[in-house]
Amino acid sequence: MSPSAIVPEATFTVTPMSKSAKEKHNFGATVTDLDLNDISDVDVRHLSDAIWTHKVIVVKAQKDLAPIKQWELVTRFDPSSPQVHSHGDLKTFNSKGGLLSKSREVVGIPGAENVRLIGKGFQGEDHYGVKNMTITKPLSHDWHYKELPQEEFEAGNVRFQRWHMDAPLYGRDPAWFTTLRCLKRPTEPQVNIRWDDDSGLSMKTEPGLTAFISNVQMYEMMTEDEKKMADHSWVEYAPHPYMWIGDCKGNSNGLGLVSQGKEKKLEDLGDFDPKDVKTYPMVWVNPVTGEKAFQVHGICARKLFLRSSLGEEPRVVDDVVEIRKLLKIIQERVLKPEYILVPALDEGDIVMWANYQMFHTAIDYPGSYGPRTMHQANIASSTGPVGPNPIPSAA
Numbered sequence: 001m002s003p004s005a006i007v008p009e010a011t012f013t014v015t016p017m018s019k020s021a022k023e024k025h026n027f028g029a030t031v032t033d034l035d036l037n038d039i040s041d042v043d044v045r046h047l048s049d050a051i052w053t054h055k056v057i058v059v060k061a062q063k064d065l066a067p068i069k070q071w072e073l074v075t076r077f078d079p080s081s082p083q084v085h086s087h088g089d090l091k092t093f094n095s096k097g098g099l100l101s102k103s104r105e106v107v108g109i110p111g112a113e114n115v116r117l118i119g120k121g122f123q124g125e126d127h128y129g130v131k132n133m134t135i136t137k138p139l140s141h142d143w144h145y146k147e148l149p150q151e152e153f154e155a156g157n158v159r160f161q162r163w164h165m166d167a168p169l170y171g172r173d174p175a176w177f178t179t180l181r182c183l184k185r186p187t188e189p190q191v192n193i194r195w196d197d198d199s200g201l202s203m204k205t206e207p208g209l210t211a212f213i214s215n216v217q218m219y220e221m222m223t224e225d226e227k228k229m230a231d232h233s234w235v236e237y238a239p240h241p242y243m244w245i246g247d248c249k250g251n252s253n254g255l256g257l258v259s260q261g262k263e264k265k266l267e268d269l270g271d272f273d274p275k276d277v278k279t280y281p282m283v284w285v286n287p288v289t290g291e292k293a294f295q296v297h298g299i300c301a302r303k304l305f306l307r308s309s310l311g312e313e314p315r316v317v318d319d320v321v322e323i324r325k326l327l328k329i330i331q332e333r334v335l336k337p338e339y340i341l342v343p344a345l346d347e348g349d350i351v352m353w354a355n356y357q358m359f360h361t362a363i364d365y366p367g368s369y370g371p372r373t374m375h376q377a378n379i380a381s382s383t384g385p386v387g388p389n390p391i392p393s394a395a
């Protein structure tokens, strides 16, 4: 019996996203003919494979999706994981989220608390039971060290906020996937995203969207020596990492931190359990395609353990200035317009991405363009990332 006779085919359609001759990103697909209010276990499996394979998918036309069904889908992707958002319950997130929860309260949808309301401006008189809420939060580039003048921003000049994966990097393992449903967003005028570094780069997109880069492509761009090093090395993240960097500022292109010595001392982070501190390989292997991603969340990295073969004693780098310099060389290569995908979302579309293979970032826009409403959900995974080589158990 052939495998296809055992596992039924997907009932939905997956179409790789088209790109212009100038674009060099190699990920992204659109999913049609699927109703997530009523999806079979077989299709959940196929959808999961589609996310791992295409890295970013946009599931079209889910306008009538019940919020609880988005959460159920997330749990069905990883049925043996603990049934909690990867950043924990709202109370913990709002008190321990540091940089992530600063100056904003994160709201769950009533009856589906793990589905988080994300957006900007007035959310309507009654949004699934959230009454008359206006989301006000600092502009996302306020986090950058180099100021973006207000009048330039109001004229539509914006920046990538912070390239990242969705990962608590303490306690729980990061979600395999994140799901983000677009309920409302402005579609015009376009914003002009500026790098505002020495590169002079910029690109234009519709407002209210999320940008992606592939850390698989980043890995492919590395030299053979760099790959050998990355394949055998690992990273130790700070305890409560977002509190640790709560006073730090970011680079204007959204990638990495400016080193000002503002990381908190470990004794100022409150209680932490050493066994919850995360140590992950530098390279994460895609369980479906076998591809390798250079997956280092640089802003939270406190120590690198570098070696280029299994038997070698690792060189420990615990100076954040050196850590950031080393990562910047590798990670900035892919931070060019031709490698960045900003998938357009119609109201009702859900974007889902392979969080273990990608970096993504928000892109702010002037409030005068109109309100934005998104529903985000992911789940701490049942098994964490797997590298090409094991980390020695004494590490």
Ligand SMILES: [Fe+2]
Binding pocket: 164, 165, 166, 360
């Ligand atoms: Fe995110």
